[in-house]
Amino acid sequence: SNFIVGLTGGIGSGKTTVSDLFKEHYGIEVVDADVIAREVVQPGSKALAAIRDKFGASILSQEGTLDRAQLRTRVFADPALKTWLNELLHPLIREQMQIQCQQAKSDYVLLSIPLLVENQLQHLTDRILVVDCPEAIQLQRATSRDGVGEAQIKSIMQSQASREQRLAIADDVIVNDTDKPHLLTKVQTLHNKYKAIAQSI
Ligand code: ATP
Structure with missing residues (x-):
């Protein structure tokens, strides 16, 4: 069966941006819990x-x-x-x-589950990748993307797991606190690692 990398992170952390890079640059199929x-x-x-x-x-x-x-x-x-x-x-x-x-059909599959920690879905994955960034950046990205106020994003962040709770179950972490080109180099490193693991099992 397929090697499954669970992808999670708080609102505005960059999950979709990261999964798009895996898909576009390496052809990795993404299964998205929100779409489902x-x-x-x-x-x-x-x-x-x-x-x-x-x-x-x-x-x-x-x-x-x-x-x-x-x-x-x-x-x-x-x-x-x-x-x-x-x-x-x-x-x-x-x-x-x-x-x-x-x-x-790809070398491995990314299973994107925003509420993976909250809904305790770790067992569906072989490995967990957390996209993490400081809360101030989450807030800034989510408000400008969604065109909504800080209070609304903050209340969503309150209802979600904390960064610490997510990091506690992470096998790998992408710190998404700089620009997108920099993000791609991190994705590339992880892709090579996941490909090697998937081929070895
Ligand atoms: P949500 O859980 O709210 O769906 P998400 O974790 O999927 O969010 P994205 O939609 O990928 O987050 O990113 C949030 C916003 O921040 C988007 O507008 C995205 O383009 C932007 N963004 C993400 N990462 C970066 C980055 N490294 N540099 C600049 N902008 C970024």
Whole structure:
């Protein structure tokens, strides 16, 4: 089976930037938990039907897609609903992540899971790569990318695992605190390392 490198990091740390470099420069396939989380609730899916039954038809847009903003608000206000939703979606997301990792054809596969630590998904991976940078840089990148205020990004950072918690489970760390060319040299070093490990097993 495939060698799986789990990729994680806090909001704005640079996970997507890093996984894009692995993909574009070395052809490494990326399985993205955020993408899968949207796929499992597409129109026509069993999960979306279950959500409609639980929350009512107003949880769907005119076009029949999930109103994610409303879902977030309602789940935030009601912990029991949040538990229900997680118990519905998490097994489906895990299953899809495993299927897509098995199907990957590259030397190894990157499994990007922003909430890997929070959801304790270490066991899905053979090795964990953490993208890390000072919180001030996370804040600056996330606010300018999303065009939202510092308070909102800070509250998301509060709800996520701490840098220390992530670093505690890291096998490898990319410190993403300078420019993108510099980032590529770090990615190259890790690619060579992962390729060698994948070929040796
Ligand atoms: P999220 O968890 O919020 O999706 P992420 O960890 O995937 O974030 P990215 O989207 O890769 O983070 O990066 C956040 C922003 O910072 C992006 O606009 C990206 O272009 C920029 N960025 C990331 N790394 C660097 C860097 N080394 N130099 C300059 N800009 C960067």
